[in-house]
Structures are given as C-alpha cells and as structure tokens.
Amino acid sequence: MNLLTPDPGLLFWMVLSFGVVFFLLAKFGFPVIVKAINERKEFIEMSLLSAKQANERLAAIQQESEQLLANAKAQQKEIIAGAMQEKQKIVQAAQDEAQVSANQIIDDAKQSIQVEKERALQDVRKEIATLALDIAEKVIGERMKDDAQQRKTIEQLIEKL
C-alpha cells in the first residue's frame, strides 16, 4: 500500500487548485469580510462613544437648566422682597405726607379760627361801643361834642370791664 507516497497527479492538482483558491479568496474574499467586520466594530465603538457623549451632554444641560431655574427663583424672591420694601416705603411716605398736610390744615384752621374770633370780638366790641354810645346819647340826651374823644373813653372802659 503506497499510502505514504504522495501521488504526483494529485499533488499537481492540489497545488494548482489550492493556489487558485488561495489567490481568489485572499484577493476578493477575506479582505472584504475582515474590512467590513472591522468597520462595523469601529462603527459600534463610535456609536457607543457618541451615545455616551450625548448622555453626558444631556446631563450637563439638565444641570444647567436646574441651575437656571434656581437662579430665576432666587431672583424672583429678591424682586418680590424689593417690591414689598418699596411698597412699605411708599405707604410710609404717603402716611407721613398725609400727617404733615393734616397738621398743616389743622394749624391753618386754628389760625383762621383765631383770626375770625379776634375779628368777631372786635366787631362785638365795636357794636357794644356803638350801642353804649347810642345808649349814652339817649341817656344824656344830647350829642357829645367830641365823638372821637368819647369813643376812646368808652373803649378804655370796655377794656377795663
């Protein structure tokens, strides 16, 4: 049995066909497949990376928006507090002003009352003097010579009363 001696015919065909198959596959077969596999690997890695980056960016945006919200709330609080203060100030000022003007009015009223009173008193005095003169004329029955002199006297008398 010549199982251990290679047959030249089979050797010839084997070299030929293995060579052809190797050439075909190494040129048009395997490089295409391996390239596609590697490209897909890269693509998957890239996708994972970009997904991770997108997630990170999303988290950053979320944080930023929270920050913004917090800032807005703080600002709002500040504005409200400021407005309250302003309101109180305005109210206070209005009250003060009202007080001042009320006092002014009261003072004016007091003054004018005083003046009126004086005038009324004076009128009363004048009337009384006239009345007294009239009475005195009637009582005496004659007209006094010096009107002004008489009037002065009477006024002095009234003052003493």
Add this chain to the structure above:
Amino acid sequence: MVRRLLIYIICVFGFAVTTKAEEDLNVSTLIFEHLADSYEWHITEGAVIPLPCILIEEGGVEVFLSDKLEHGATYKGYHIATEGDHGGKIVNAAGERPFDISITKNVLELFIVCILLCSVVLGLARWYKKNGYKKAPGGFVGMMEAVIDFIDKDIAKESIGHGYERFSPYLMTVFLFILTSNLLGLLPVFPGGANLTGNIAVTLTCAVTAFIAINCFAPKEYYKSIFWPDVPIFLKAPLPIMPTIEFIGVFTKPFSLTIRLFANIMAGHIIILALTSVVFVTAQMGATMCASMTVVSVLFCIFMNCLELLVAFIQAYVFTILTANFIGLAHSE
C-alpha cells in the same frame, strides 16, 4: 495511543476473520481500497461515475474516461496495474507510469471543496459589499463571520501579533479548506466520501504552503537564530551542532503538520470502515451473532462519527493555530 491500539486490534481482527472467509470478503483490501484514490467514483454496486483520465507521455496527451479500463481492460496500451509498486495506478504497456494528472476521485473531491469554498466565501464577500457594515448578519453569514473573525483575531492576531494581517487570509483559507475536506470526507454519499485530508499529497501541499508562509516572509533575525543562534560558542563554532538542530527544526515543523493531519483523518476513516465491516464479517457467523454485532457496530459507528466530527474541527484548528504559532515564532525578535 488508544486510537492506534484500536486500529491495530481491529485490523488484526479483520485479518483473522478474512483468512477464514477469504473468497467472500477481504476486510483489509476493502478498507485500503476506500482509503486510496481511485479512477472512478464508486457509489454503490452498479452505480459508478467514470472520471476522465489524463495521461502525459513523450508521445503526447491521452484523455479518456476511466470506464474504458474497467475490470482490467487495456485501452491504447494503458491498463490499471494490480500489484507491484504501481498497484492500482494506470501504467503503460511497458509497466511504467506516465505523468498521470487524471481527475481521480480525490481530485474531483478537491474541486468540489474548492468550488464550495470559493462560492461560500465570495458570496459572503458580496453580502458584505452589498450591505456594508451597518447591517448585522444573521444565520449562515453570521456563523461564517464568527469563524472568520475568530481566525483573524484569536488565532492570527494572538499568535503573530504585529503585521498579522498579511497572514490571516492564508490561515483562513487553510482552516476552511481542511475543515470542508474533513467534513465532506465524513459524508458517505457522493459529494463526500473521498479521503482527501487523509491523503498525504494533500496534507503535504498544505504543509508546504505553511512552510512558505513561515520561512519566506521571516525577518533577518529569524535566519540568524537558525544559523548563528545565541548559544555558547562551542555549540556552534567547530561543529555546528545547534545550527544543525535548528535547521532540521525548520523542516520538522511542516513535516509534523503533514503527518498529524494525514494520520488523524486516515485513522478516523479506517476505524469507521472497520466498524462498518463488522456487520459483513459476522454475517457468516449465524443470525444471532450477526444481529448482536450489528447493534454494537452501529452504536460504535455513531459514536465514532460524532468523534470524527469533533476531530474534523480540531484538526483544522490545530493545523491553523500551529501554523500561526510558527509564523509568530519566526517573526518574534
């Protein structure tokens, strides 16, 4: 070891039986006929595919179908020798061998394997060209991708390291070639059944390509480590002991690849054939014996076929990873 012992036992058993019933059945002849190459593809009794014989001699080229030489017939002075050095081969009238490049059973099987390999791999390449890398493959394409990626990353890249891309197409070709041949060899019917990777010419060619891949692309340091290795001077100066050992090692590596693949696959074929033959051998020993031995034979055959399926993958893997390791060794500083 266990397997070799088993072959021995079975062969002895086979011979012992055949000597008893020589005229009816000769198991060893039957087994060796199946292992050896033949000029026609024998499917079953009466169903024989004749294959073209191509003979080259000084006179020219002769092409004819093998059925012209059936049953010891002579055609144009050629006939199939029955014994001697050229037993089972075509010889001319003077009993000499012409340069015989006939399409024998093994050659046809080789063509089938090559066509299968080319159509599958080029079909895959077309799929990737069409779909690009954005579509995930499924089914057969996915399976093949796993295999190719495994050889590329886990065998070539792991063993060779830097510059492995140059060698990975070769490793893939050799892996798929051996695997396909092994698997087709296990098929008992037409597209398979030939003993391709159990033929030394085939494994020798595979090993020669491995030899070329290992040695022809190696850097200078590799040749320096062979002819002037880094050992004490007396081991290499007056008598080149280490260089001789290293130089022999260059050839023993592919030689071991040749023998390992050849012996493993051939042994598997012998065991399966021998176990199948048990049925026919025991046919002459009475119905009870034959029936019980048939059950045993079928069970063992199933077991051996499963084992050979495993061996088909293992041997393809071993050949590839050893070649990759040898290439890696040649390229390491």
